[in-house]
Amino acid sequence: MNLFEKICLSHNIDTDRDTLTVYPDQVLTHDGTATSVFLQLEAMGVKRVTPFTVVHVDHNTLQVGHRNPDDHVYLKGMAAKMGAVYSVPGNGICHQVHLENFITPGHILLGSDSHTATAGGLGCLGLGSGGLDIAMVLAGEPYHMIRPQIIGIYLEGRLPVWVTGKDVILHLLGLISVQGGVGSVLEFHGPGVRELSVSERATICNMATETGATSALFPSDERSLSFLQQFGRDEDYEQWSADKSAVYDRLIEIDLSALRPMVALPHSPDNVKPVEEAAGISVAQICIGSCTNSSFADLAIAARVVEGKNVHPDTALTISPGSRRTLAAITKSGDLGRLIGAGSRLLECSCGPCNGIGQAPASGTNTLRTHNRNFRGRCGTTDASSFLCSAETAAVSALTGTITDPREWGIPPDIESPEYIVDFPDLFLAPAAEPDSIAVVKGPNIKEIPRGTRPEKNFTASVGLKLGDDVTTDDILPGGATMLSLRSNVPASVPYLFQRVNQRFGEKLEQLGPQWIVVGGANYGQGSAREHAVMVPMYAGLAVVITKSFARIHRKNLINFGVVPLIFQDQGDYDLIEGGDVLQIERFPEQLRGGSVIVWNETKKRNFTALNRCDERETDIILNGGLLNKMRLKYETAEL
Ligand code: MIC
Ligand code: SF4
Numbered sequence: 001m002n003l004f005e006k007i008c009l010s011h012n013i014d015t016d017r018d019t020l021t022v023y024p025d026q027v028l029t030h031d032g033t034a035t036s037v038f039l040q041l042e043a044m045g046v047k048r049v050t051p052f053t054v055v056h057v058d059h060n061t062l063q064v065g066h067r068n069p070d071d072h073v074y075l076k077g078m079a080a081k082m083g084a085v086y087s088v089p090g091n092g093i094c095h096q097v098h099l100e101n102f103i104t105p106g107h108i109l110l111g112s113d114s115h116t117a118t119a120g121g122l123g124c125l126g127l128g129s130g131g132l133d134i135a136m137v138l139a140g141e142p143y144h145m146i147r148p149q150i151i152g153i154y155l156e157g158r159l160p161v162w163v164t165g166k167d168v169i170l171h172l173l174g175l176i177s178v179q180g181g182v183g184s185v186l187e188f189h190g191p192g193v194r195e196l197s198v199s200e201r202a203t204i205c206n207m208a209t210e211t212g213a214t215s216a217l218f219p220s221d222e223r224s225l226s227f228l229q230q231f232g233r234d235e236d237y238e239q240w241s242a243d244k245s246a247v248y249d250r251l252i253e254i255d256l257s258a259l260r261p262m263v264a265l266p267h268s269p270d271n272v273k274p275v276e277e278a279a280g281i282s283v284a285q286i287c288i289g290s291c292t293n294s295s296f297a298d299l300a301i302a303a304r305v306v307e308g309k310n311v312h313p314d315t316a317l318t319i320s321p322g323s324r325r326t327l328a329a330i331t332k333s334g335d336l337g338r339l340i341g342a343g344s345r346l347l348e349c350s351c352g353p354c355n356g357i358g359q360a361p362a363s364g365t366n367t368l369r370t371h372n373r374n375f376r377g378r379c380g381t382t383d384a385s386s387f388l389c390s391a392e393t394a395a396v397s398a399l400t401g402t403i404t405d406p407r408e409w410g411i412p413p414d415i416e417s418p419e420y421i422v423d424f425p426d427l428f429l430a431p432a433a434e435p436d437s438i439a440v441v442k443g444p445n446i447k448e449i450p451r452g453t454r455p456e457k458n459f460t461a462s463v464g465l466k467l468g469d470d471v472t473t474d475d476i477l478p479g480g481a482t483m484l485s486l487r488s489n490v491p492a493s494v495p496y497l498f499q500r501v502n503q504r505f506g507e508k509l510e511q512l513g514p515q516w517i518v519v520g521g522a523n524y525g526q527g528s529a530r531e532h533a534v535m536v537p538m539y540a541g542l543a544v545v546i547t548k549s550f551a552r553i554h555r556k557n558l559i560n561f562g563v564v565p566l567i568f569q570d571q572g573d574y575d576l577i578e579g580g581d582v583l584q585i586e587r588f589p590e591q592l593r594g595g596s597v598i599v600w601n602e603t604k605k606r607n608f609t610a611l612n613r614c615d616e617r618e619t620d621i622i623l624n625g626g627l628l629n630k631m632r633l634k635y636e637t638a639e640l
Contacts, residue, residue: 525554
C-alpha cells in the first residue's frame with residue numbers, strides 16, 4: 001500500500017469508492033475564513049463543534065478600523081462557546097503554528113485554507129476546503145472528496161549546497177505546471193526523503209497546492225521525531241510510510257543532486273527558471289516569510305547571510321516569522337539581531353505581504369518573495385511583478401539588490417538546530433468550561449451568510465463574463481487588506497468582484513439582471529480555498545459556471561452554494577460562445593439529474609451540450625439551492 005491508502009485504511013475510508021467519506025481527526029480554520037464557518041453553524045443551529053478544532057488569527061491582524069478586531073472578538077467568543085481552541089493574533093501563521101503544535105503523523109487534518117497540505121511534511125494528510133465543508137465537519141458530518149490519483153514522487157540523491165526544498169517544489173511546478181497535480185495526491189518517497197528537513201518537506205507539501213493537487217504526503221521518520229521532540233511532542237510521533245512495494249498511479253523521479261536554485265517569474269508559480277538565468281533583475285523589495293518559508297531554518301540562514309553587511313539601499317527586506325515560537329528561537333540564537341542589524345524590517349508573525357496585507361511594493365517595481373503565489377496583483381500593486389524563491393536566494397539577493405544566485409555567496413554558513421523553548425507560553429485559549437456563560441459579540445460589519453436558490457425550471461440568463469484558462473480565486477474576488485476585512489460582510493464585497501480581470505465589471509453587473517453566467521477555460525478557480533469567491537458572486541446573481549475544467553476546492557464551493565458547475569462536452573464549444581450571449585436551459589433540474597444538459601445559445605442560435613459531473617449527493621445539494629438550505633432543517637430540529 002502507498003501511504004495515502006494506509007492513512008485511509010486507518011480511518012475506515014473505503015478507497016474503492018469514487019467519492020471518499022472522511023471523518024478528519026482535526027480541523028484548522030483562520031480569521032479569513034472562520035467567521036463564515038461560525039455564521040454558517042449559527043444558521044444551521046449547531047451548538048458544539050466536533051472534532052478538535054483550532055481557530056487561528058493570522059490573516060487579518062492589520063487593524064486599521066473596527067472590522068478585523070470585531071471579527072477577532074466574534075471568533076474568540078464563538079470558539080469559547082462552541083468548543084474550539086482559539087490561537088490569538090501574534091501566535092503566527094496557521095500552517096506553521098499547526099505544524100509546531102498540533103500536526104500528528106497519520107492524522108487527517110481538514111482546513112479552510114488551500115495550503116492545509118503543509119501538514120504532509122509530518123506525514124499527516126492535510127485537506128484544504130471551503131468554509132461550508134468545514135462547518136459540516138464541525139457539525140459532525142463527514143467530508144466528501146473525489147478519490148484522488150496517487151502520484152508517486154521518487155526522490156533520490158542529495159541536494160547540492162544552496163539548493164533547498166523550495167527549489168524542489170519550484171522544479172516540480174516547472175515540470176508538471178499549475179494543472180499537473182489536479183485530482184491527485186503527491187506522495188514523496190525514496191532515499192532522498194531523509195535528506196530533507198521537516199521544514200523543507202512542509203514547504204514542498206505547502207506548494208504542492210500550486211500544482212492543483214488535492215494534497216501531498218511525506219513519510220514520518222527519525223527527522224519527524226526530532227522535529228516533534230524540539231517542541232516537546234515526542235509522544236505524538238508514529239512512524240508512517242508506504243510499503244516498499246507500494247503502487248502509484250504515476251511515477252515521477254527527481255534526482256535531488258541535479259537541482260539548482262530556482263525562481264518563479266511573474267505571474268504564475270509554474271513559470272520557473274534556474275536563478276542563474278534570471279540573475280541581475282533588480283528588486284525593490286524582498287519578503288521572507290509566509291507559510292511556505294518562515295521556519296527557523298529560513299530565518300536563520302537569511303540572518304547568517306546578511307550578518308555584518310547592509311541590505312542594498314534600493315531594496316527593502318521584510319521578515320515575517322512563521323510563529324511566535326520561531327520568533328523567540330531566532331531571538332535566542334541571535335539571528336533576529338543579525339537581521340535587524342543588516343537593516344531588515346521586522347513584521348508581525350502573520351501572513352502579511354503574502355496576500356497583499358500590507359507591504360504592497362511601489363508601482364511598476366519587482367518584488368522577490370519566499371511565498372507560494374505570485375499571481376498578478378496579489379502583492380497589492382497591480383503593475384508590480386512578483387518573483388518566488390527560497391530564503392537563501394532572497395537573502396543573498398537582498399545584499400545585491402538584484403536577483404542573485406546564492407551559490408555566489410561562498411560556503412554556506414552553518415546553522416545549528418534551533419532551540420525552541422518547550423514550555424513557551426503560546427497563547428491558545430481553551431474552550432470555555434461553561435459555554436452558556438459566554439455572550440458572543442457581533443460587530444456591525446458581521447452580516448448574515450447569503451443562501452443560494454434552487455435552479456429554475458426553465459432557465460435564461462446571459463454570459464456576464466467569458467474568461468480564459470487558470471482563472472484564480474484572486475481574479476474572482478481579490479485578497480488583500482481591504483477585501484479581507486470584508487470577509488464577514490458579503491454584500492459589501494460585491495463591488496470588488498472580478499476587478500482583477502475587468503475593472504468595469506461593477507457597471508456591467510447592473511445590466512446583467514437577477515441571474516448571470518460565467519464561462520471559463522481550464523482549471524477555473526485555482527488558488528485559494530475562499531468560499532467568498534462563490535458566496536459573493538452568488539449573492540450578486542451568478543447561477544451557472546460553464547468551463548473546460550474546475551479547480552477542486554472552487555468546484556466544491558460552487559456546489560455548496562447552489563451555483564451549477566458545468567463542463568463543455570466538446571471543448572470547441574468554448575470558442576463559439578461570447579460574453580453577452582443569452583443562454584437558455586429547459587427543464588434544468590431534470591437535465592441536471594440526467595448528467596448532460598442541452599444549452600440553447602439564443603444569441604448564436606445554436607445548441608451545445610454541457611456535462612453535470614456532480615455525483616448524486618452533489619446534484620441533490622444543487623437542487624436544494626445549496627448545503628445551507630439542505631442542512632438547516634436537520635440541525636434546527638435536532639436535539640443538541
Ligand atoms: C491565500 O493564500 O490565498 C489565503 C488567503 O490563505 C487563502 C484563504 C483565504 O482566502 O482566506 C487560501 O489559500 O485558501
Ligand atoms: Fe497566509 Fe499566504 Fe499562507 Fe495564505 S499562502 S495562509 S495568505 S501565508
